[in-house]
Amino acid sequence: MTASKLSAVLVGAVVAAHAAPGPPVIDPALRPLTVGVMLKFEQKPPSGFVKRLGTAVREIFRPSGLDVRLEVFDNNLRPKEYNRAVVVEMRGACPMVPPDLGPSNQPDRATLGFTRIQEGEVIPFSMVDCEQLVRIVQGVRAQTPNRLFLYTAYWNAMGRVMAHELMHMLLRTADHRETDCLRSPVRAGDLQFSARLNPAEIAALRQIGDPRVSAAASRDKAEAKGNTGPSRRGRGEQFVFSTFVAGDDSGPR
Ligand SMILES: [Zn+2]
Numbered sequence: 650m651t652a653s654k655l656s657a658v659l660v661g662a663v664v665a666a667h668a669a670p671g672p673p674v675i676d677p678a679l680r681p682l683t684v685g686v687m688l689k690f691e692q693k694p695p696s697g698f699v700k701r702l703g704t705a706v707r708e709i710f711r712p713s714g715l716d717v718r719l720e721v722f723d724n725n726l727r728p729k730e731y732n733r734a735v736v737v738e739m740r741g742a743c744p745m746v747p748p749d750l751g752p753s754n755q756p757d758r759a760t761l762g763f764t765r766i767q768e769g770e771v772i773p774f775s776m777v778d779c780e781q782l783v784r785i786v787q788g789v790r791a792q793t794p795n796r797l798f799l800y801t802a803y804w805n806a807m808g809r810v811m812a813h814e815l816m817h818m819l820l821r822t823a824d825h826r827e828t829d830c831l832r833s834p835v836r837a838g839d840l841q842f843s844a845r846l847n848p849a850e851i852a853a854l855r856q857i858g859d860p861r862v863s864a865a866a867s868r869d870k871a872e873a874k875g876n877t878g879p880s881r882r883g884r885g886e887q888f889v890f891s892t893f894v895a896g897d898d899s900g901p902r
Pocket of ligand 1: 813817824825833889890891
């Protein structure tokens, strides 16, 4: 190859490199809205727990188009940038799968989680109680011969409660409805299925990126960044509880 031919090849290669398609440029308005879920664990979770939880939560929120990302909150690290940020305190030990106790006493009633309300407004702080989730799933397992049920029911319950509290925080509502994600109390039968958003909920979640609600969103971010502790006790603070009630679906909710 002559020197001039070689330089022609090199120039060609450089041109080709420049012409190669880079990452596609996406209009920021079309990018999915990011939701950062900062998890504060009371006890260090087993490896794989956060990843499994993320799968459960993203699966439920997929139809909304929201990009939900879970992050373990670390006081020493700056949280990443998200369009919306919420804090979820994970209470008690959160196993990958609850120990199978066989026949055991099941609680008739349990509080699985709550979201905080301050001065009449839903704020981006929730609690999910792993210990109670384990207890109710063990109780329901005692009624079924299927051992696999324990794992499935536990993750169905975990996804459901996380989604429930996220719905309160993202839609800034304390209301409960008869839908999978906004139902409280949940019952044993609900643990057989993973929760699904209904069309009205999907539509409502798609609107949280609307500039008209961005004032509320930036307040969320400021609050989530400024205070991640469970100890804040403001005046007028209340909670909206997510509960479990044993028994079939025929009773009053
Ligand atoms: Zn609720």
